[in-house]
Amino acid sequence: MAKAGAAWHGQLARPHLAAMAAAPAAATPSTWAQLAVRLKPLVPAARLLADPVAQLAYSYDATGERRPPQLVVLAEQPAEVGGVLAAAAAAGVPVLPRGAGTNLSGGTLPLFGGLVLALQRLTEPWRLDVAHLQVSVGTGWVTADLQRALASHNMFYPPDPSSHRISTIGGNVQENSGGPHALRYGVTEAHVLAVEGYLADGTPIHLDRPAVPGEWDLLGVVIGSEGTLMVATEVTLAVQARPAGTTTALLAFATVASACAAVARVIAAHLDPAALELLDRPTIELVERFAGAGYPADAGAVLLVDLDGTADERQAALDQLDAATRAGDRLAFRTADGPAAAERLWIGRRAAYGALARVSAHVFVQDVTVPRPQLAAMMDEVLAIAQQRRLSVLTVAHAGDGNLHPTIGYDPANPEELQRLFAADQEILAAAAARDGSITGEHGVGIDKLKHLPLMYSRDELAAMLEVKQAFDPELRLNPGKAIWTVLPPRVAPDETVPHRPHFASAPHLQQVREAIREAQAAGRRLQIVGAGLRVPPDPSALRLSTQAWTAVHHLDAENLTATVDSGLPVGELDGLLAPFGLEWAADAWGAAETVGGMVAGALPAWREAGSGPVRQQVLGVEMVDGGGRALRFGRPVLKNVAGYDLTKLLVGSFGRLGVLTAVTLRLRPRRPLTWRCLAAEGAQVAAAAWASLARPDRPEAVLGRPGQVITAWVRDPGAAWGPAIADPRPEWGALLAAQPMPRFGLHRCGRAGFPPAHEPWTLWWPLSGVWLGSTPPAPPPEADGADPAARHLAEQVRRAFDPHDLWKGGEA
Amino acid sequence: MTHGALALAADAIAQLDHCNKCGFCLPACPTYVETGLEVHSPRGRLSLIEAAWRGELAVGQPLADALSLCVGCRACEAACPSGVQYSIAMQAAQADLVRRRRRWVVSRAAVPPLLALVRHRRALKAAVRLGQAAKRIRLLPVPLAPLAAMLPPTAEVPSVLVPIPADPAGPAVHFVDTCVMDALFPTANQHARALLSAGGAHLQAAHGPEGCCGALEAHTGHPEKAREMARAHVVRWERDLPPDTWIVAHAGGCAAMMADYGRLLADDPRWAGPARRWAGQVRDWAAACMALPHALAFRGTGARVALQNSCHAVNALGQGAAPAELLARVAGDQLVTLPGQDRCCGAGGVYNLNQPAMAQQILRRHLDEAAAADVDVWVATNPGCALHLGQGVRATAGRAAVVHLATYLHERWQADPPAPPDSARRPG
Structure with missing residues (x-):
C-alpha cells in the first residue's frame, strides 16, 4: 500500500520546505472515508481512484519525484469540479489540479498528499468564434490538438512549450507557458481573454481581462499561479490568422x-x-x-x-x-x-534534451532569464559555475527572450554529485537575479525554486503574494507548498526593501510617499494620487500626492528594448527620449502631458491594441508603495518571468487604489512609421470591416471604429482597399477624450463580440478590447462592470490587502 | 505481500533510470488516448514497474492488470526523446509476473491454446480450418468465440503461382513464411515471394520446418520460449543461407521480433554473435521491395485505398514509410492517408483476445476514419491487424475490403511495365 508522503526512493531531501510552505493539517483516514461518501453522488465510482496503483501513477510530474495522493478524481464536467472542491473544502483536504503532469518544477507533485483533481478529460466546450478571433475551450484540451483544430480554420494559437503535444491548455495557463515562438507572439498570458472555474471552496468564478479603468486584472495574476489560486475549467483564448x-x-x-x-x-x-x-x-x-x-x-x-x-x-x-x-x-x-x-x-x-538524456541517467533543466544584452556574460558565468562544480553543462537558449536553459546530466543515486548540482543551481539562479533577471522564465517555481524566491523578492513582496493567495484560498488548500511562500520569515529590518535592494530604482521617492501616507492616515483622510491631473477633479476632502516631480529615467536599454522610468514622467517626454533610438512605448498616450504612471494606473484602451496589445503588454514591472507603506517591486526588465505571482498585472488599471506607483519598467518596441487609412462603412459594416482587417495575417497595428468609418494603421501599407490615407488621428482623439473629465468619462464595455448599442451616441470603438467611448458615463460604477459577484468579492479582498487603511477606497484616482 | 519485489535484469533497470517522466510518450500511446489515465500511459507503466522493482508497490493482480492493458505497439519508444526502450522493461516485468503466477498476466482462455498452436504450424492451419467450419455451423466452445470472430468467414485457398526464375545477380533474400500469415493468408505469402522475385531478389531457402518467430511468446511474458524459437531460426539461417542474405518478413511484428534477436540472445554463449549479425539483416517486406534493383510498377482500378501500418514496422524498425511509398506507386488508385495510418489499431498480436474491450475501443477510431474517408480497400501489413480490421468492418457493416499489402499489390502488379525492359518477366 502506497502511503501518502511515504519516503520513496529518489526523493530529494527538502527539509527547508517547512520554513516556507505551510503543511496542511493531516487528514485522518476517517476524513477520507467521509469525503468518499460525499463524492459518491457527485462522481461515478469508476472516476474516483484510491488504489495503490493509481496513487502511484499520479504521484509524479516531469521532475521525477514521487509523492502519492490519497485520492484521484477524474473530472469530466465543470460542475463536478465545483462539487469536488466544495466536498474537499468541507473535509479540509488539499486539492491539486492536474493536467498532463509535464511540469518541470514540481508544480503537480502532491507534496503533502491530498486529492488530485485530474482535468485532462475536460474537453468541453469547443466554441470557436472565427469572426471575433476567439475560442473557448475546456481546460483539458491538449495544446497541440487545439492548434491543429484551429489550423483547419486557418487560425493560430502561438505558444508552443516543448511539451505542447501533450500538455493541456489549462496547465499552460496555470504555468504561463512560453516556448520558442513566444518571442514574437508572446507567452500564454498574452492570449488569455477569460477563464471560468471554481475557487478552492467550490464557488464558481468568471474572470476576464479589465476593459475600463478601475477594474484590476485578477486574471493576469491567476495566469502563472501554478494552480494555487483557482481551478480553471474553461478558458477563452485570443486567436489570430496563421x-x-x-x-x-x-x-x-x-x-x-x-x-x-x-x-x-x-x-x-x-x-x-x-x-x-x-x-x-x-x-x-x-x-x-x-x-x-x-x-x-x-x-x-x-x-x-x-x-x-x-x-x-x-x-x-x-x-x-x-x-x-x-x-x-x-x-x-x-x-x-x-x-x-x-x-x-x-x-x-x-x-x-533527449540527446543529453541518452548519455545521463537524469537531466536537470534550468530556466533563467536575463536582460538580453547580458546573455553572453550569463552563459559564460554558467560555464564557469559548472566547471567549478565539476559538472558538464550544455545550454540552449530562447536567445531572443534572454531565456536560458542550462541543462545538466546527473545521477540521482550519487549524493555527492547531487550536492554539487544543487550548489551550481543556487549559483546560477543567484547570477540571473543579480543581473536583474528572473530565476524562472517559463518552467515555474513549483517546489524546485521555492527556496530561491528571496533572490528576487523581499519579505514584504512575498507577503503581498501570500495576501493575494489568502484572498483566493484563505485555507491555503489549493496546491499547497508551490509557487509562493505560505510561511513568512521573521522581519529582520524595519524596511526590507531599500538597503538590501540594488535594483529598486525609485528608492529616493519612498520617504515622501510614506510621509504622505502617514499624514493621511493620521488625519483620517483619503490620499489622492495625482499625475498630470488632466482628468482628475480635485477632491477637497483628500490630501494630495503628486507624482509630477518624479521624472527620472533609471535605465534605458536600447538593446534590451526596456526602460525603467519614474511614474511622473510625461509620456511626451519619454517619447522624445526614445525617438533617437528608433524606439517607442506602444501604449500610445492619450495626450503628451499624460504621465507614464497615469497611463499604467488608468490602463486606457490602447490605440494600437491590434499590433502591440493592450497597455498591460507594455509594462514589464512596477515599483510601488502600498497603503501599508510597504515598498514593493514586481516584474523585471525581461520578457519572460514566472517567478511568484505576476502582481504587476494588478497595478495596471488599478486606478490608484492599490498603491502609489513610483516607477515603471516598460517594454519598448521599434518605432515604425504607420500609414493611417479611413474606410467608409455603414452600420454593421463597421464591425464586419474592422474584424476582417484583424483576421488578415498582416493585421494592422490599429483598428478602430467610428460611426460610418473604420480607421486602420499599417506598417506595410495595403493600398487604397482600406480607404484613403489620412493624417494620424491620435491627437484629435486625445483631445476628444481630454474633453471628457474623469471619473465619469464615457468608456463602456461591450465585449469582444459586441458593438456600441444603436441608440447610444458613440465616438470610438476598440474591437479587440470590446470598449467604446460615448458621451455619457457608464451607468454602473466601473468596477462592477462585467465582473461576477465572486470576482468582485475577490477584488475587494485584494484591495484590502494593499490598502488596509482605506486610503484610496471609494474615490476616483 | 509475500512475493517480494519485482525482479528485473540490468537492461530493464537501465530503461527505468533513463525515463525522465517528461510525458512526451503520452499522446503516442493508444490506451492513454482512449482512457486519459496516467495508469494506462507508458510513463505510468514504467513508474509502476519501477515502484514494484523497488518494493514500493505490491507485486500482484492490480499491477498485472495495469500492465496488461498495454498493446505493445512501441509508439512510446518512437516518441521518447531520451531513447528509453520501454518494451525491454515491459517484457521483463511481464516475464517476472508470469514466472511468479501465470494467471496474473494471461487471463483469457483462448490465448494459451493459441500460443501452443503457433509452435506447431500444421496444427495451427488445421485449427483455422476447423474454426472456420465451426463458425459456419455456429458450433463453438464459448472461450474460443472471440478467437473465431477474428477469422475471415471462409478459408483462403492458396492459388498456384508459377515460380519466377531466380535472379542470381540479385540480392539474396530469405522470405520467412510467418506462421499466422501462413495459416490464414497463404496466398499473401505467395504474392509476397512473387513480387520479391519480380523486383530482382534471389530467393533463398532455409530447410526444415519454420517455426514461430517468438513474438507472441515474448510479448506475453515467456522470454525463455521466445529465445528457443529465436535460436531455432538463427541455427537454420546460419546453416543454410549465404551470410549477406536479407531476412524478410511481411508481418511487421515478426520482422521487428527477428530484428531484436541480437538482444534476445545476447547472453547465449554459442549464438549471441550470429543472432546479432542476422538481426542486422532483417527487413520488413515493403522496405525490402523498395530496396530491390528493379522498381515494381502497379496499375489500379480507381479504388480509394487506405493503409493500416504495422506498429512494429513503424516504431521498432523505423521502416513505416515503405508501405505508403509502395502504395503511392499504384497508378490509378487513390491513396487516402488516414490520421491513424501509423497508429496502433488495437490488434496487438493476441491483445484483441486478452483485452477485447480496449482493442475494440481503439479500433473504433480507425473504423470511423475509414468510413469517413469512404475507403474501398483497406490495406494491412500485419496478419493480426488484417484480422482485427476485417472483424471490425464486418461488425460495423463497413464497406472497406481488408487485404494484405502483398495481395493488394500483386493484384495490381504490371508485369510488363513500359520500362525497364529487364523486369519483363511474368509468371506463366
Whole structure:
C-alpha cells in the first residue's frame, strides 16, 4: 500500500520546505472515508481512484519525484469540479489540479498528499468564434490538438512549450507557458481573454481581462499561479490568422560571444523574428552524435531564426538578418523554406534534451532569464559555475527572450554529485537575479525554486503574494507548498526593501510617499494620487500626492528594448527620449502631458491594441508603495518571468487604489512609421470591416471604429482597399477624450463580440478590447462592470490587502 | 505481500533510470488516448514497474492488470526523446509476473491454446480450418468465440503461382513464411515471394520446418520460449543461407521480433554473435521491395485505398514509410492517408483476445476514419491487424475490403511495365 508522503526512493531531501510552505493539517483516514461518501453522488465510482496503483501513477510530474495522493478524481464536467472542491473544502483536504503532469518544477507533485483533481478529460466546450478571433475551450484540451483544430480554420494559437503535444491548455495557463515562438507572439498570458472555474471552496468564478479603468486584472495574476489560486475549467483564448509563411535560417558562429552579439544586432536591427534560438558548442557536439543535424562541426554556437510573413516580407527580413549578422566570425548562413526543410534545421534544437538524456541517467533543466544584452556574460558565468562544480553543462537558449536553459546530466543515486548540482543551481539562479533577471522564465517555481524566491523578492513582496493567495484560498488548500511562500520569515529590518535592494530604482521617492501616507492616515483622510491631473477633479476632502516631480529615467536599454522610468514622467517626454533610438512605448498616450504612471494606473484602451496589445503588454514591472507603506517591486526588465505571482498585472488599471506607483519598467518596441487609412462603412459594416482587417495575417497595428468609418494603421501599407490615407488621428482623439473629465468619462464595455448599442451616441470603438467611448458615463460604477459577484468579492479582498487603511477606497484616482 | 519485489535484469533497470517522466510518450500511446489515465500511459507503466522493482508497490493482480492493458505497439519508444526502450522493461516485468503466477498476466482462455498452436504450424492451419467450419455451423466452445470472430468467414485457398526464375545477380533474400500469415493468408505469402522475385531478389531457402518467430511468446511474458524459437531460426539461417542474405518478413511484428534477436540472445554463449549479425539483416517486406534493383510498377482500378501500418514496422524498425511509398506507386488508385495510418489499431498480436474491450475501443477510431474517408480497400501489413480490421468492418457493416499489402499489390502488379525492359518477366 502506497502511503501518502511515504519516503520513496529518489526523493530529494527538502527539509527547508517547512520554513516556507505551510503543511496542511493531516487528514485522518476517517476524513477520507467521509469525503468518499460525499463524492459518491457527485462522481461515478469508476472516476474516483484510491488504489495503490493509481496513487502511484499520479504521484509524479516531469521532475521525477514521487509523492502519492490519497485520492484521484477524474473530472469530466465543470460542475463536478465545483462539487469536488466544495466536498474537499468541507473535509479540509488539499486539492491539486492536474493536467498532463509535464511540469518541470514540481508544480503537480502532491507534496503533502491530498486529492488530485485530474482535468485532462475536460474537453468541453469547443466554441470557436472565427469572426471575433476567439475560442473557448475546456481546460483539458491538449495544446497541440487545439492548434491543429484551429489550423483547419486557418487560425493560430502561438505558444508552443516543448511539451505542447501533450500538455493541456489549462496547465499552460496555470504555468504561463512560453516556448520558442513566444518571442514574437508572446507567452500564454498574452492570449488569455477569460477563464471560468471554481475557487478552492467550490464557488464558481468568471474572470476576464479589465476593459475600463478601475477594474484590476485578477486574471493576469491567476495566469502563472501554478494552480494555487483557482481551478480553471474553461478558458477563452485570443486567436489570430496563421502567418502567411515561415522561413528558417541557421547561422553558425565561432564563439558563443559572437552568436550573442549577433542576437543583439538582430534585436537592434528591429527585426521581429518569430523564434531566435541558440545552441552552444557542447549541445552541438551532442546532437550531432544522436541526431546528425548537420550543424557546422567547428561552430561554437548556432542560432536558429524563424521569420514569419509573406514571401516578400520574409525575403526582406532574411536580407536584413544576413546584413545584421555578417560582421564577426559567422561561419555559416543557411536558409530553409517550407516545413520539411525547416524541420531539418530544427532537428538539432528539438533533439537537445533527449540527446543529453541518452548519455545521463537524469537531466536537470534550468530556466533563467536575463536582460538580453547580458546573455553572453550569463552563459559564460554558467560555464564557469559548472566547471567549478565539476559538472558538464550544455545550454540552449530562447536567445531572443534572454531565456536560458542550462541543462545538466546527473545521477540521482550519487549524493555527492547531487550536492554539487544543487550548489551550481543556487549559483546560477543567484547570477540571473543579480543581473536583474528572473530565476524562472517559463518552467515555474513549483517546489524546485521555492527556496530561491528571496533572490528576487523581499519579505514584504512575498507577503503581498501570500495576501493575494489568502484572498483566493484563505485555507491555503489549493496546491499547497508551490509557487509562493505560505510561511513568512521573521522581519529582520524595519524596511526590507531599500538597503538590501540594488535594483529598486525609485528608492529616493519612498520617504515622501510614506510621509504622505502617514499624514493621511493620521488625519483620517483619503490620499489622492495625482499625475498630470488632466482628468482628475480635485477632491477637497483628500490630501494630495503628486507624482509630477518624479521624472527620472533609471535605465534605458536600447538593446534590451526596456526602460525603467519614474511614474511622473510625461509620456511626451519619454517619447522624445526614445525617438533617437528608433524606439517607442506602444501604449500610445492619450495626450503628451499624460504621465507614464497615469497611463499604467488608468490602463486606457490602447490605440494600437491590434499590433502591440493592450497597455498591460507594455509594462514589464512596477515599483510601488502600498497603503501599508510597504515598498514593493514586481516584474523585471525581461520578457519572460514566472517567478511568484505576476502582481504587476494588478497595478495596471488599478486606478490608484492599490498603491502609489513610483516607477515603471516598460517594454519598448521599434518605432515604425504607420500609414493611417479611413474606410467608409455603414452600420454593421463597421464591425464586419474592422474584424476582417484583424483576421488578415498582416493585421494592422490599429483598428478602430467610428460611426460610418473604420480607421486602420499599417506598417506595410495595403493600398487604397482600406480607404484613403489620412493624417494620424491620435491627437484629435486625445483631445476628444481630454474633453471628457474623469471619473465619469464615457468608456463602456461591450465585449469582444459586441458593438456600441444603436441608440447610444458613440465616438470610438476598440474591437479587440470590446470598449467604446460615448458621451455619457457608464451607468454602473466601473468596477462592477462585467465582473461576477465572486470576482468582485475577490477584488475587494485584494484591495484590502494593499490598502488596509482605506486610503484610496471609494474615490476616483 | 509475500512475493517480494519485482525482479528485473540490468537492461530493464537501465530503461527505468533513463525515463525522465517528461510525458512526451503520452499522446503516442493508444490506451492513454482512449482512457486519459496516467495508469494506462507508458510513463505510468514504467513508474509502476519501477515502484514494484523497488518494493514500493505490491507485486500482484492490480499491477498485472495495469500492465496488461498495454498493446505493445512501441509508439512510446518512437516518441521518447531520451531513447528509453520501454518494451525491454515491459517484457521483463511481464516475464517476472508470469514466472511468479501465470494467471496474473494471461487471463483469457483462448490465448494459451493459441500460443501452443503457433509452435506447431500444421496444427495451427488445421485449427483455422476447423474454426472456420465451426463458425459456419455456429458450433463453438464459448472461450474460443472471440478467437473465431477474428477469422475471415471462409478459408483462403492458396492459388498456384508459377515460380519466377531466380535472379542470381540479385540480392539474396530469405522470405520467412510467418506462421499466422501462413495459416490464414497463404496466398499473401505467395504474392509476397512473387513480387520479391519480380523486383530482382534471389530467393533463398532455409530447410526444415519454420517455426514461430517468438513474438507472441515474448510479448506475453515467456522470454525463455521466445529465445528457443529465436535460436531455432538463427541455427537454420546460419546453416543454410549465404551470410549477406536479407531476412524478410511481411508481418511487421515478426520482422521487428527477428530484428531484436541480437538482444534476445545476447547472453547465449554459442549464438549471441550470429543472432546479432542476422538481426542486422532483417527487413520488413515493403522496405525490402523498395530496396530491390528493379522498381515494381502497379496499375489500379480507381479504388480509394487506405493503409493500416504495422506498429512494429513503424516504431521498432523505423521502416513505416515503405508501405505508403509502395502504395503511392499504384497508378490509378487513390491513396487516402488516414490520421491513424501509423497508429496502433488495437490488434496487438493476441491483445484483441486478452483485452477485447480496449482493442475494440481503439479500433473504433480507425473504423470511423475509414468510413469517413469512404475507403474501398483497406490495406494491412500485419496478419493480426488484417484480422482485427476485417472483424471490425464486418461488425460495423463497413464497406472497406481488408487485404494484405502483398495481395493488394500483386493484384495490381504490371508485369510488363513500359520500362525497364529487364523486369519483363511474368509468371506463366
